[in-house]
Every structure is written in C-alpha cells, then in structure tokens.
Amino acid sequence: MASKQLGFLCDDRTTCIPPSLLCNRKLDCSHGEDESKAYCGQIPSSLPQNLIFKCPNRKTWTYIDKVCDMRNDCGDCSDESGLQCSTCSGWRCNTVFFADCDCIPKARCKDGIQDCADWSDENMCTED
Ligand SMILES: [Ca+2]
Ligand SMILES: [Ca+2]
Incomplete structure (x- = not known):
C-alpha cells in the first residue's frame, strides 16, 4: 500500500478505517458511523473530500486508497497513470x-x- 495513507477515524477515536470502507454497506466502525447518512447521503459530495480522488475525466471518482492499486477505477486508467503512480x-x-x-x-x-x-x-x- 502507498505511504500517504489517510483513513477515516471512527467516533471511538481509535479505529481508523481505509477510505474505501466508507459507505460500502458494511458497518466497520463500532457504531456504524461509516455508513451514516451524513457521509453516505449524497455520494460523493457527502464524503470527506480528502478521502476521495476525483478522476481527471470528471465523470467519476474513487477512494484515495484505490489510486495506484493497479486496478482501473476511473475507467480510463487515470487513477493508475504514471503521473499519479510513479x-x-x-x-x-x-x-x-x-x-x-x-x-x-x-x-x-x-x-x-x-x-x-x-x-x-x-x-x-x-x-x-
Ligand atoms: Ca463500511
Ligand atoms: Ca485504481
């Protein structure tokens, strides 16, 4: 995994989950705040903006932990381009x-x- 990892801190202030576990329909924080309407009501604008990557094609987005993971999440490989991933x-x-x-x-x-x-x-x- 890349070194610049940011995560989502659950309300217990101890559990830090990878961004892609936010709004994945599974409760990963003990109180389920990772699936709350506050974050998942209007994806992606309701998500913490520092945890998402807006694809340069402006059509889609992905979680920052999906950038440079060798999978084509933007649809045009812009999350995997040499510019992003050295x-x-x-x-x-x-x-x-x-x-x-x-x-x-x-x-x-x-x-x-x-x-x-x-x-x-x-x-x-x-x-x-
Ligand atoms: Ca989750
Ligand atoms: Ca990717």
Whole structure:
C-alpha cells in the first residue's frame, strides 16, 4: 500500500478505517458511523473530500486508497497513470484487459494467461 495513507477515524477515536470502507454497506466502525447518512447521503459530495480522488475525466471518482492499486477505477486508467503512480510494484506493459492499466500484479506473471499485448508477462516477467 502507498505511504500517504489517510483513513477515516471512527467516533471511538481509535479505529481508523481505509477510505474505501466508507459507505460500502458494511458497518466497520463500532457504531456504524461509516455508513451514516451524513457521509453516505449524497455520494460523493457527502464524503470527506480528502478521502476521495476525483478522476481527471470528471465523470467519476474513487477512494484515495484505490489510486495506484493497479486496478482501473476511473475507467480510463487515470487513477493508475504514471503521473499519479510513479512506481509499479508489479510488471509494466500494455495490457490487453481494460480492467487493468499498464501495471499488473506480479502474481499474474507466468500464470499461463496473457495480460500484456506483447506477452512479456509470460515471457520476461519473473515473480519474486
Ligand atoms: Ca463500511
Ligand atoms: Ca485504481
């Protein structure tokens, strides 16, 4: 996980939950304030604005802990772009699945399934 982690502090002032657990329909704070109307009534504007990432395409948004997690949450990979994410902890290539951006998890190297347009995930990438 990235180092700049911000979270949501529950009312007990001890439990800090990852932003993406806010309004996920599961009670993660002991009193359920992470699912309260105050935060979840008008998503995303009711959410704490420092915990969300507005996609540059202005069409959608995601939680800040979903930025640079190797998954395409903005739909156009803008949450995974090299501008956002300086490092790729997996393997970087042009991917063939749109759900992936240009960085795939190392676990998908040499797994017998093509992830990169040039097959480099199966030919060159090593899982370590
Ligand atoms: Ca929750
Ligand atoms: Ca993402």
